[in-house]
Amino acid sequence: MKHLIKYLTIISLFLSFIQCKKNTEKDEYEIANLILKRNITAFGIKIFPPKKIVFGSIEHKKFNDSLVNNLKLTYYLYPNFYKLDTLKYYKSKKALDDSENFLNEKLDEIDFSKIKNLKIKRINSIPYKDEIFGKKYDNLTGLYTISDIIFNEKMTIAYCEINISCGGKCGKGIKYELKKINGIWKIIKEELLWIS
Numbered sequence: 001m002k003h004l005i006k007y008l009t010i011i012s013l014f015l016s017f018i019q020c021k022k023n024t025e026k027d028e029y030e031i032a033n034l035i036l037k038r039n040i041t042a043f044g045i046k047i048f049p050p051k052k053i054v055f056g057s058i059e060h061k062k063f064n065d066s067l068v069n070n071l072k073l074t075y076y077l078y079p080n081f082y083k084l085d086t087l088k089y090y091k092s093k094k095a096l097d098d099s100e101n102f103l104n105e106k107l108d109e110i111d112f113s114k115i116k117n118l119k120i121k122r123i124n125s126i127p128y129k130d131e132i133f134g135k136k137y138d139n140l141t142g143l144y145t146i147s148d149i150i151f152n153e154k155m156t157i158a159y160c161e162i163n164i165s166c167g168g169k170c171g172k173g174i175k176y177e178l179k180k181i182n183g184i185w186k187i188i189k190e191e192l193l194w195i196s
Helices: 002-039 058-069 093-099
Strands: 074-077 121-123 140-146 157-167 170-181 184-195
Touching (some): 002 157, 002 184
Antiparallel strands (some): 140 157, 157 170, 170 184
16 A cells, blocks of 8 residues: 555656646747747848838838738747856856756757747748848848746746847847736846847
């Protein structure tokens, strides 16, 4: 009887671990999709509105929306989540201990079946370096990398970063803090890390 209880305990712990991993993965992709939807825009397109349209105006927004709605724009998302430097977010001794293995960890692959389709189409391969922002790929909005999503212990706060490259002097990096409110992840803080 003791062995049966022992085996049942082990099985229940194993099943709860698997369920927890599934919930974490669901949260990670919910956040990744939210961040991508917010950032994959016509920002990097080298098609400029007529001079009569004032930057930031309602007409400018309509012009950008018309570019997105033409369904010809594309973007490239690198196939791995890059490792987020947790020392920026956690100052504990454990974070310092964990950081020693930081550079040796394998990058997690992105499961593209869990990335939602946007009006801007994702391309599967990166164009040849000299063609990236040339005439051949003039519909390419940019190259995107997204970080791991890290959570607090209660899984109520998350941190994530995205980097966008849209040309030699065009790009930005953004850090996000998110909070789970009524079961839905919401961005509560956005910080520009760099801009080119």
